[in-house]
Amino acid sequence: MIKSFINFFKKEEAIGRNKALVVKNLSNVYSGKKFLDNISFVVYYGEIFSIIGLSGSGKSSLLKNILGLYPKSSGEVYFFGKHPFFSKKMVGYCHQDDSFLPDLTIMENIELFSSINGIKKEIGIKNGIEFLKKFRIEKHKDDFPNKLSGGQRKRLNIVLSCLHSPKLLILDEPFAGLDYFNRRLLWDFLTDLKNKGVSIIITTHLLTEAQEYSSRMLIMKNGKKFTYGTFSEIREKIKFNHLYYIRFNRLGKAFFEKLKSFCEFKKIKIIYTYKRELQFALENLEQKNKITSFLEKNKQNYVEISTSEPSLDEFMLVSI
């Protein structure tokens, strides 16, 4: 109780780069189940930060805890170095589902959400129209949202979160169900905001795109932080520098078990198996030679499909 009272007025110490968000040891326990376990990370000014993980790994719960929609069991959250009570105004949040009123027109929604976000109606309308133009839905401004397609509705959702020009934008699954055109439009919009100094946090399953557009990321697994940092830092931490992909002519159960034990012993991860195809996560190419010599020794016929640098998608396979 006393600790929370002190935290309420406490400011995050400004060290190094300016931090838009600091999360320290955040945990959430509900009905005896741990949804989040001791998560800490930092989001800096003007960066796109991705939170990735499988469904149910706790990405949305983490965002809701940060925003205070769930009561956190322990830990601290600071927006721009201040307690959320003093700094929430600088944050924009976009829920993963539609979060506008379907019986108000788009402009009426913009007016209402301007007020919710504590800005003057005129400013909200001006910003709203500008964003609608950017998202190419300006011609629908006097229509009801149900006239919009799924992708347009997603864009409207984001417009309504940005009306007050937040310094930190938190987007929960903004790309879910979007086609390439809509995704591209949204990435361009987010990159524009980033270039203007806005910090953006997104949760997504589109790992390759997240790798391309975001500067740093947090990979979550079962409510815990699996790894965190830039893509190369993560690669360094996981020690996964090469992806070795082979196909057997025939793969018996007994030999597969033998191969698994061999890999375990040599600290090589088999990250994916499908029928006779296998993918290995290698730290260095020497490990590849160890595998090939093991296969040759055991007289196994196989074809090498590829040896390549892993993408973020393959990193996710390691985290499972």
Place this chain on the structure above:
Amino acid sequence: MKLLEFLKKEFILFKRNKKQMGIVIALPLIFALIYTLMFSFSSVNISLSICSLDEGEYADMFVNSLTGNFKVNYFKSNDSDNCFNLIKDDIVKGYILGLRMPKDFSSRLLNYTSPTIDLFIDNSKPNLGFFAQSLLTSSINDFNYGVISSAQETLKDNTEDIKRDLEGTVNMLEIIKPNIPSVTQTYFDLFYSNVNAYKTSISTLNNFNLEFVVKPVNTNLMGIFMGNNNKGFSFSVLYIVLSVLVIVLLSSMSIIYDKKNNFIIRLRAGKNNLIPYIFSKIIFFSMIGFVIFIPSFLVFLMDNAFFNINIISLITSIFLISSTWTFIGCIIGFSSKDDSSGIMISIFIGFLVLLLSGLFYPLEFLPQAVKYITMILPTSLHTSMLNNALIFNASIPDMLNIFINNLYYDLILLIICIYFLMKPIRN
């Protein structure tokens, strides 16, 4: 600023939801009209099917006494079963009551013994029997009084004759008294005294009032407040029931709508939105409270209910009543998973209040356990608030205690509302 925007949102959504508007405008009118008509019904429209097995004059007199008050289909028959079948046919056709008069109806009345009339009703309709019997009983009062008066006259005539005869006998005895021999003097005195006693008894019987035997004590029902302004008082109860039904239902639906569209998540993600949001609901639904009030009040005024209104107290009362039920509606909305469970709980509370409002059954006659439930509900407080403002012209200082008690309710409900608003959103 935020409050106004939230209010604007409520108005736009209300304006665009034609069904909701229909409920708010039509429901009070329909309720008030039905309620006022219920208490000014005329029995002339009630149809009676009467079959008489009796050919005597009293049967016709009895039916004639009813034709002024009811629509009567009268026929005679010699067969009791045939009578029943004819009456049954009429009831199936839509007649409310059937009467079968016995063969000895007239003769029994002539012999001063009570005949029994069979009363038939459609027993598939609950409460009709009790209502029909009490209606018929009150309608045959005149006939009963006529029979009693006629019996009274016969009694008076007969006793008058006997009294006159006895007086003649006494006079005769007084004339012959001096000539009675001493041997029979004792017997004569005894006879003389007996005749005098008969004369006294018959005088008492002559003065005997048969109406007194039938109805020894009469009652006269009078209201202690403003004569018999029952309609004025019943308006208050009706308004409470209406506001519960409409406000609880609409406010719970409005919260569910906001929840379903993730509006509440947006509110919570922003800063300082919750109190203006709750207050916008209170103000909006208080306005709905006034919209419900006006048409139903006008219907009652047209129906000659009289009021002595204190406008400021009335406005305050309507605001407080609406706010309490808005809070309850909001709590239902917050705690309901979807529209259907919200509607179900709102209707449940609406009917609970309707049954326990005293509108159809007096609360004073309810069992103690049920009375406790009525004590938890704020309806009694609201009824007394409205009665004071509408009928007793009570000013704000006069009603301060009631207002403060209501504010306690509102405060508790506000805390519960905020608790639900702050609850973790797990979807």
